[in-house]
Amino acid sequence: MSIVRKEGKDTIIFASKEDHASPCKVSLPEPEPSPGLILANGEINWNCPCLGGMATGPCGLEFREAFSCFHYSAADPKGSDCYDAFKTMQTCMSEYPALYGSKDTDVDDLNRGNSSEDASRRDGEIFDKASQEEIETKKSVESNISGSKKEMEQLQGK
Numbered sequence: 601m602s603i604v605r606k607e608g609k610d611t612i613i614f615a616s617k618e619d620h621a622s623p624c625k626v627s628l629p630e631p632e633p634s635p636g637l638i639l640a641n642g643e644i645n646w647n648c649p650c651l652g653g654m655a656t657g658p659c660g661l662e663f664r665e666a667f668s669c670f671h672y673s674a675a676d677p678k679g680s681d682c683y684d685a686f687k688t689m690q691t692c693m694s695e696y697p698a699l700y701g702s703k704d705t706d707v708d709d710l711n712r713g714n715s716s717e718d719a720s721r722r723d724g725e726i727f728d729k730a731s732q733e734e735i736e737t738k739k740s741v742e743s744n745i746s747g748s749k750k751e752m753e754q755l756q757g758k
Contacts, residue, residue, distance in 0.1 A: 659692035
């Protein structure tokens with residue numbers, strides 16, 4: 601038979617050979633199913649691993665606002681009233697290309713120094729591309745809304 605001894609907060613159990621000879625009689629409860637992206641009450645589960653950490657980090661607030669806007673949107677098409685929230689999120693993410701990536705930035709751009717000549721050239725390019733980027737941003741936001749809608753429908757089992 602086993603011997604049980606308490607030492608302060610610890611319990612020490614010495615098991616005998618006979619204790620190990622019989623199968624275990626302990627029954628564990630069934631594991632609870634993970635809640636997924638949407639909780640039972642309809643709220644967003646910001647701790648869902650499916651969000652890949654997007655709800656935290658430097659643009660977490662902007663992401664949560666845009667995603668919440670889309671989730672609770674009653675507009676037709678869904679999320680079309682969230683343009684400003686997605687634009688704000690995308691603007692924030694463009695400030696952190698190493699973290700969120702950018703189709704216009706590669707590793708060499710991140711490692712290169714910022715000389716004043718490079719800066720003035722980039723300023724001119726930015727001014728010339730401003731309206732084009734606004735158009736691309738709108739397209740990207742619309743694409744994000746469409747993609748998010750499909751992901752939401754898949755996660756909700758529709």
